Amino acid sequence: MSRQYSVYILASKTRELYIGVTNDLARRMAEHRAGIHPDDHAYRHEAIRLVFVEQTGDVREAIRREKQLKGWRRMRKIELIESQNPRWLDLASALSLRSG
Secondary structure, three states: OOOOEEEEEEEOOOOOEEEEEEOOHHHHHHHHHHOOOOOOHHHHOOOOEEEEEEEEOOHHHHHHHHHHHHHOOHHHHHHHHHHHOOOOOOHHHHOOOOOO
16 A cells, blocks of 8 residues: 655634645644644644645655645635635544544
């Protein structure tokens, strides 16, 4: 089985956005929610709601996509999120990624 890489966007209650990439989304979500990395942007802004995720089997493609999304203006990121998740629901529960 090939490894999967996830490019994801987290949002806070005030819709601060955090974009990341990981090879283990469940583990990374647990880290974000537990505050394992207190200097992390996601932790500082309480961005713990998974509102967007894309997966690929190519690590280079995942990193390229993460950089692309980080370079977008905020409005374009919001349009991307709302094209797949118009209610900004926490997708972690649908993907069985809730921790604790």
